[in-house]
Amino acid sequence: MSVTPLQALPLELLRQRSSTKWRKYPEEVLPFFVAETDYELAPPITEALTRAVRLGDTGYTPPDPGVREAFAGFAARRFGWDVDPAHIFWTGDVMMGVVEILRRVIEPGERVVVMTPVYPPFFDTVEEAGGVIERVPLARTDRGWGIDLTGVEAALRAGARAVLLCNPHNPTGTVHARESLAALALLVERFDAMVISDEIHGPLTYAPGGFTPYLTASAAAAARGYAVTSASKTFNLAGLKCAVMIAGGATQARVLKALPAEVEWRTGLFGALANVAAYSADSDAWLDSLMAALAQNRALLGELLREHLPLARYRAPDAGFLAWVDVSAYGWGDNPAPHLRREAKVALHHGPLFGVEGKGHVRINFGCAPEVLREGIERIGALVS
Incomplete structure (x- = not known):
């Protein structure tokens, strides 16, 4: 039986949220750094x-x-x-x-x-x-x-x-x-x-x-x-x-x-x-729909990286909405996230905070609308095109 993927909320509505994801950085910065997702709550929770x-x-x-x-x-x-x-x-x-x-x-x-x-x-x-x-x-x-x-x-x-x-x-x-x-x-x-x-x-x-x-x-x-x-x-x-x-x-x-x-x-x-x-x-049906949406975005992220950041190394996660991506080939330093936030207006999690193995890495939250994910990776890709 097919499951309809959950639809993320529009950016104009999400920006009304007062959580860390939407308050830490200015509005022109797309946030992919913290583990918050962009969907409505499961109806039983609401x-x-x-x-x-x-x-x-x-x-x-x-x-x-x-x-x-x-x-x-x-x-x-x-x-x-x-x-x-x-x-x-x-x-x-x-x-x-x-x-x-x-x-x-x-x-x-x-x-x-x-x-x-x-x-x-x-x-x-x-x-x-x-x-x-x-x-x-x-x-x-x-x-x-x-x-x-x-x-x-x-x-x-x-x-x-x-x-x-x-x-x-x-x-x-x-x-x-x-x-x-x-x-x-x-x-x-x-x-x-x-x-x-x-x-x-x-x-x-x-x-x-x-x-x-x-x-x-x-x-x-x-x-x-x-x-x-x-x-x-x-x-x-x-x-x-x-x-x-x-x-x-x-x-x-x-x-x-x-x-x-x-x-x-x-x-x-x-x-x-x-x-x-x-x-x-x-809440099981909502969770099934969430997983369908995340599965689509997990695949989409791989496609976007191949198109816009072909030197990046990414292995699709077995679980979750967080992607661990090695962008060290682009010479953005041990901690690429501050550079990408300044130059591309995209906020990613800082790789070195996860340990020395995180040098040259970023963590990307793809629990969002596909079009938002696409814009974020395209912004970063524009730095190397």
């Missing part, structure tokens, strides 16, 4: 939030906002993952969850494996938890990027106590294979360490069934793992604070249950309401 505003329902988040059951249902439908509801907890956002879990699985000064290039807050989160960053770059192959298991093993052997995993990976869009995740779990088990997996981009995987939640990769993964996720990236809810923390087993569930009450209290009521609505079956 309905839930509208009802809350009409009721003046703007108080504290209740002890059980329904997030647990909603996420468990979503995971079963979309990933085939049977999550024990007793293993599900919530907090304000994914990085809050990561730092609180890290504080329980490492001691100050212990090392945490981070697979670069990676989402810049990973670095800050490890330091906030008192850890020391142990960089293990992703392995680059003809088929894309993957976990450098040899590098991870060396880091764990040298004393690293935890692995902070990004699955699917940001910025490369890599969906780690089940076999790779299971092999990672065996290493972690051997060296008595722990994995915390940021899985916020999981619902945005293109191939049906292609995403493997880390905790489902093997019994070893479940025994020594946590996952943290949210509906915020998929459903564009970053300003509404709510994330889900999932324990791989009863031992980790006791750790999450023992977290200070304030960790749960950081969840915003609107965030909880929106996440419950997003995870409901009523």
